[in-house]
Amino acid sequence: MANICMDTVVFFAASDTQKDGFFRLKKAVTDCYPPGITVDDARLCRIFEQNGIPVDGLCLRSDITDVSLEDDHITLYCDSAWNPMYEAYLSLASHFGVCFELEAEESGCGIYINTDINGTYLTTQYKAYLSERPEDGSLDILFDSSHGDTDFYFDSEKALLQWFRKRGGIAANSAQELKDTLDSDYVSIHEFVNPY
Numbered sequence: 001m002a003n004i005c006m007d008t009v010v011f012f013a014a015s016d017t018q019k020d021g022f023f024r025l026k027k028a029v030t031d032c033y034p035p036g037i038t039v040d041d042a043r044l045c046r047i048f049e050q051n052g053i054p055v056d057g058l059c060l061r062s063d064i065t066d067v068s069l070e071d072d073h074i075t076l077y078c079d080s081a082w083n084p085m086y087e088a089y090l091s092l093a094s095h096f097g098v099c100f101e102l103e104a105e106e107s108g109c110g111i112y113i114n115t116d117i118n119g120t121y122l123t124t125q126y127k128a129y130l131s132e133r134p135e136d137g138s139l140d141i142l143f144d145s146s147h148g149d150t151d152f153y154f155d156s157e158k159a160l161l162q163w164f165r166k167r168g169g170i171a172a173n174s175a176q177e178l179k180d181t182l183d184s185d186y187v188s189i190h191e192f193v194n195p196y
Helices: 016-032 045-050 086-096 140-145 157-168 175-181
Strands: 004-012 062-069 073-081 099-106 111-114 126-130 151-154 187-191
Touching: 004 016, 004 086, 016 045, 016 062, 016 073, 016 086, 045 086, 086 099, 126 157, 140 157, 151 157, 157 175, 175 187
Parallel strands: none
Antiparallel strands: 004 073, 004 099, 062 073, 099 111, 126 151, 126 187
16 A cells, blocks of 8 residues: 555444444454454455445455454554545444544644544544754754654643653643744644544
8 A cells, every 4th residue: 555544443332222233343353353364364344345334435445453352442453545444434333333433644644633532542632743853953952852763642732742841942832832833844743633
């Protein structure tokens, strides 16, 4: 796949009436994506095919890279082509009668999505990306204290602002003020939003 959108989708039962569907989905995921499955067999379309879920109009160009099965939720980690497979996840949730939340990131297309506005399962709200150290040395403290890492994720605006204050001596009162302060050629700030 070309541009890869990293999708993390969490399925859960929001009420007692959804518990049966949740357990059916858990069994379907276990049957379709057992540990040690090959990449060629881990396509998202597999769960649709094996459970007779209609795929008309759905884009299913996605691979399941990992699965986490918990007592109260199921997490699928997917690499999708270009965009998150939101409609496919919606169809899957509808078929089994459960709810879902999605976090998706494809920086090349400017996609930063988190539908979990309460942060119950997916907490990322901001990402900072350190792309290039300025030649004038103005951000040396920030880059040095990052030890070569380039991607940093934050669960709140407060955590984002504290990190920049502590690591780079850059003070700001809001994420927007921080963005306005930094040159995006060197450091970019992205907010995860819910476009749905």
